[in-house]
Amino acid sequence: MVDSIDQSKNVELTEDDLENKSKGELIKLAGQLRDRRNELNQMASERASDRDDLNAKTREKVDEAQEHREERDELNEKVQEHKESRNDLNAEANELFDKVEQLKNEMELDEGKSIEELESEIEDLEFKQQTEVLSSEDERELIEKIEEKRDKLASKKEKLDQTEDLDGLKEEAEEVRSEASQHHQKVTELADEAQKHHNEMIEAYREADDIRDEADEMHEKFVEAQEAADQHHEDFVRVQKRLRELDKKEEAEERSAREEKQEAAREEAEEIYQKFKEGETLDTEDLMKLQKAGKL
Numbered sequence: 001m002v003d004s005i006d007q008s009k010n011v012e013l014t015e016d017d018l019e020n021k022s023k024g025e026l027i028k029l030a031g032q033l034r035d036r037r038n039e040l041n042q043m044a045s046e047r048a049s050d051r052d053d054l055n056a057k058t059r060e061k062v063d064e065a066q067e068h069r070e071e072r073d074e075l076n077e078k079v080q081e082h083k084e085s086r087n088d089l090n091a092e093a094n095e096l097f098d099k100v101e102q103l104k105n106e107m108e109l110d111e112g113k114s115i116e117e118l119e120s121e122i123e124d125l126e127f128k129q130q131t132e133v134l135s136s137e138d139e140r141e142l143i144e145k146i147e148e149k150r151d152k153l154a155s156k157k158e159k160l161d162q163t164e165d166l167d168g169l170k171e172e173a174e175e176v177r178s179e180a181s182q183h184h185q186k187v188t189e190l191a192d193e194a195q196k197h198h199n200e201m202i203e204a205y206r207e208a209d210d211i212r213d214e215a216d217e218m219h220e221k222f223v224e225a226q227e228a229a230d231q232h233h234e235d236f237v238r239v240q241k242r243l244r245e246l247d248k249k250e251e252a253e254e255r256s257a258r259e260e261k262q263e264a265a266r267e268e269a270e271e272i273y274q275k276f277k278e279g280e281t282l283d284t285e286d287l288m289k290l291q292k293a294g295k296l
Contacts, residue, residue: 005043005225011036013235018242026239026246033236040229047222054215058208065204068197075194082186089180096173103166118153122146265292 011032021029113121125146134142269292272282 004221005040005228009036009039010228011232011235013238018238023243023246023250026243030236030239030243033232033239037229037232037236040225040232044222044225044229047218047225051215051218051222054211054218058211058215061204061208061211065201065208068201068204072194072197072201075190075197079187079190079194082183082190086180086183086187089176089183093173093177093180096169096176100166100170100173103169113152118149118156122149122153125149 011029013029013033017026017029125142129139129142129146275282
């Protein structure tokens with residue numbers, strides 16, 4: 001915090017000072033005005049330099065904030081890209097898992113008897129057919145049962161062959177989901193980094209505002225010192241002008257006094273010359289006056 005200038009050190013000049021102070025007093029006053037002007041100019045120069053330094057620091061902080069803004073925006077763009085990839089992959093994984101569930105429902109592997117049970121029952125029925133004497137109707141019913149169980153066994157085996165496709169589809173779905181998770185992890189990491197740059201940007205802008213306030217205050221102090229220096233310079237110039245007027249007045253008065261003295265000397269010489277022409281005796285001083293006046 002820079003203090004205001006000490007007003008008590010300023011030099012005041014009034015119209016009464018210009019009109020009534022003696023030449024010696026005005027010379028002294030001019031020296032005081034000059035010294036205070038120089039002091040204030042030095043003060044203004046230092047404050048201008050401090051202001052410029054603060055403005056430079058403000059620009060540095062603004063540049064720093066802008067760099068963080070650009071970093072944040074670039075990271076946010078990457079976040080958006082990874083979000084889109086994650087969402088697309090999750091949607092793909094969901095479709096694959098839906099197909100897995102649909103295929104499992106279609107296969108119904110867990111329903112009914114197992115392959116081993118069906119094979120055992122078919123074997124028992126065929127043995128019965130081969131070893132027992134059956135009526136035509138009983139044999140026909142037995143054959144129908146055997147065919148029915150053979151159909152179920154064939155369907156069961158066909159569905160069992162499809163489990164390899166099911167496992168492959170499930171593995172593909174899990175791989176896609178894993179890839180989506182990796183993109184989600186990148187979203188989290190990049191979003192955290194983007195937030196860090198955002199916070200640093202806000203802090204840099206806040207510091208820039210604080211420094212700018214200091215620079216504005218310093219500029220006001222500079223203007224205060226410069227205006228006071230300018231006023232002292234103007235008053236110094238006014239005193240100098242008054243001194244020149246007094247010098248001219250003194251010169252005029254001295255010239256007038258010389259002319260009056262010269263005129264008086266001429267008149268006196270003329271009187272002495274008339275005495276000389278009239279035959280009066282002149283002393284040495286009178287002769288010197290005549291010689292000086294060019295009468296001899």
